[in-house]
Amino acid sequence: xxxxxxxxxxxxxxxxxxxxxxxxxxxxxxxxxxxxxxxxxxxxxxxxxxxxxxxxxxxxxxxxxxxxxxxxxxxxxxxxxxxxxxxxxxxxxxxxxxxxxxxxxxxxxxx
Amino acid sequence: xxxxxxxxxxxxxxxxxxxxxxxxxxxxxxxxxxxxxxxxxxxxxxxxxxxxxxxxxxxxxxxxxxxxxxxxxxxxxxxxxxxxxxxxxxxxxxxxxxxxxxxxxxxxxxxx
Numbered sequence: 001x002x003x004x005x006x007x008x009x010x011x012x013x014x015x016x017x018x019x020x021x022x023x024x025x026x027x028x029x030x031x032x033x034x035x036x037x038x039x040x041x042x043x044x045x046x047x048x049x050x051x052x053x054x055x056x057x058x059x060x061x062x063x064x065x066x067x068x069x070x071x072x073x074x075x076x077x078x079x080x081x082x083x084x085x086x087x088x089x090x091x092x093x094x095x096x097x098x099x100x101x102x103x104x105x106x107x108x109x110x111x
Numbered sequence: 112x113x114x115x116x117x118x119x120x121x122x123x124x125x126x127x128x129x130x131x132x133x134x135x136x137x138x139x140x141x142x143x144x145x146x147x148x149x150x151x152x153x154x155x156x157x158x159x160x161x162x163x164x165x166x167x168x169x170x171x172x173x174x175x176x177x178x179x180x181x182x183x184x185x186x187x188x189x190x191x192x193x194x195x196x197x198x199x200x201x202x203x204x205x206x207x208x209x210x211x212x213x214x215x216x217x218x219x220x221x222x223x
Contacts, residue, residue, distance in 0.1 A: 004153070097142075098156035098159070099144075
């Protein structure tokens with residue numbers, strides 16, 4: 001079983017729409033959770049960390065459900081510039097330094 | 112403030128050859144991790160270097176080796192290249208006492 005699993009999409013949405021997607025992680029010892037954004041053929045860039053109580057950053061809202069071991073990302077009022085692949089990332093900490101990435105969810109926002 | 116610098120940006124090698132990729136971490140960062148990203152996949156952890164030692168290793172064969180220098184820069188070496196080694200190789204730097212990783216723009220390796 002993969003450590004982090006994501007719906008690959010693609011999610012094709014019109015500008016202004018709301019889009020949401022999840023990822024699940026297998027290791028209950030995981031401590032840190034992130035969403036990264038990756039544009040085509042570029043490096044991943046941190047979009048936001050995900051906290052237990054849920055958090056917002058502008059149009060982006062992230063939620064964590066430890067009991068069910070899933071993380072969600074919601075994008076409101078989608079912009080053309082939101083078109084990208086969103087990577088769910090998990091880290092166990094506790095002397096485990098690797099980031100475990102999902103394969104990514106592709107979002108395309110159309111005019 | 113320079114971010115993470117990787118070189119070269121693109122590379123084409125023949126099966127069986129050896130390759131060395133280089134990474135200069137972000138200023139103030141002392142830890143370097145290497146990831147392999149195959150097409151359509153998420154990055155996979157290769158290893159992490161701290162204080163010039165390999166601190167943790169992922170599920171990669173011994174053909175993958177690395178080094179960290181006193182100035183914190185790092186190299187990734189891959190021997191006996193296989194077609195399946197074709198991927199984007201990403202370097203990520205961090206401070207060992209803080210969260211947060213900064214990725215370089217990667218080296219795209221093609222093995223023919």
